[in-house]
């Protein structure tokens with residue numbers, strides 16, 4: 001029994017042990033499970049780390065490769081840099097040399113420029129002196145001066161296949177003064193006091209007459225007129241386009257200069273009074289272009305002039321010309337004169353011909369009377385400036401004129417032929433000069449046969465088809481150039497030693 005009890009207690013102990021063992025086993029099973037899950041997790045991580053390691057290894061390989069290639073590049077760049085450094089040093093050297101050369105050349109240029117400026121001043125002074133001496137010689141010779149101007153081809157004109165008609169000799173004695181004309185293979189040579197080629201600007205032309213204009217302020221009678229075939233550029237030369245600074249002609253430029261000089265002479269005590277008159281000779285009739293009673297164009301166009309007005313031309317003992325009943329306006333500024341010129345231009349007889357869209361059908365005479373007095377020296381001077389734009393000569397066969405235009409053309413040609421008769425008689429020094437044969441020549445008598453300073457522009461067209469007329473004009477001009485009209489005389493009561501004596 002005792003044994004059975006010990007066995008039962010042993011069994012009980014063993015059961016307790018078994019229970020203990022079971023519990024241990026369960027616990028360890030749980031532990032195994034947890035460890036297995038951990039192993040799985042570690043395996044996963046290991047897989048991830050292995051992949052990452054692979055990736056990093058690749059990356060590192062790549063970076064190593066790049067690093068070595070960049071090291072290579074750095075080496076090459078270093079080499080290049082050292083070459084460039086060397087080059088830079090050389091360039092620096094040559095830049096320094098270049099700078100020295102540049103500075104030397106700048107100095108040289110500065111030097112040359114200042115020498116050029118001095119030479120230009122000298123040339124201008126020389127040119128001024130040449131002009132003065134030339135004018136003095138002409139004055140002493142007492143001839144009518146002649147300037148020739150060849151106008152440029154107009155946009156609608158074309159030389160075509162025709163050979164050039166004009167050439168300009170360049171020898172020392174004819175430079176700027178000669179013109180050669182070829183007609184039918186024959187060459188004619190002319191020399192005048194000045195020849196303006198087609199590219200001469202209005203200003204270049206004015207420069208050559210400015211001293212002559214100036215001398216009207218010194219008490220000379222000055223007469224400038226433009227002669228030439230219709231459409232050859234007379235009106236352009238004399239009047240141009242008054243509103244345009246480059247294209248205004250001799251008349252507006254002369255007036256601007258006269259009023260400017262008047263202003264500057266005030267400081268020397270000179271006071272000037274100026275009077276303007278403007279007339280045209282249309283079909284042998286004088287028309288007053290400033291008359292207010294002629295505002296109606298029908299009246300102004302009548303051939304007998306305005307009723308009751310005589311417009312008789314008279315010359316006094318001093319060679320001063322008066323036209324009776326002519327409107328004379330006192331003027332104080334070039335603006336006032338421009339206004340009057342505008343007024344006159346509107347009443348001037350202009351018509352369209354085959355040769356010229358805006359042909360002057362009358363002779364236009366602008367007269368500025370100048371009387372000056374110097375209060376401090378009690379000197380007095382009286383000058384006259386006549387600026388004349390003649391109507392153009394025209395071959396009836398070429399102009400195709402009929403009716404009124406034909407009559408105008410005939411009147412124009414007649415008065416121009418009277419002008420050439422006068423010139424021929426003067427050139428031959430004949431006793432009788434037929435000044436009275438036309439209104440134009442009678443009006444111009446003191447300029448052509450007196451003691452005035454007279455200058456004629458002979459205008460010619462560049463068109464080969466006009467070469468015949470151009471030659472006639474040039475031959476006439478050569479005759480005019482040969483005319484001696486006496487030595488210009490000043491109208492003044494001052495002593496001849498007056499320092500303001502002009503050679504214009």
Ligand SMILES: Nc1ncnc2c1ncn2[C@@H]1O[C@H](COP(=O)(O)OP(=O)(O)OP(=O)(O)O)[C@@H](O)[C@H]1O
Pocket residue numbers: 150151152154228229230231232233234235236237356358359360361390391392393459
């Ligand atoms: N030097 C020049 N430069 C540019 N154009 C010019 C020049 N000379 C003349 N012309 C042009 O030629 C044309 C004829 O000139 P203009 O009217 O002066 O001739 P004209 O000799 O007065 O003729 P007419 O006897 O018929 O009055 C005009 O259209 C004018 O503008």
Ligand SMILES: [Mg+2]
Pocket residue numbers: 234235236358359360389390391392
């Ligand atoms: Mg004209």
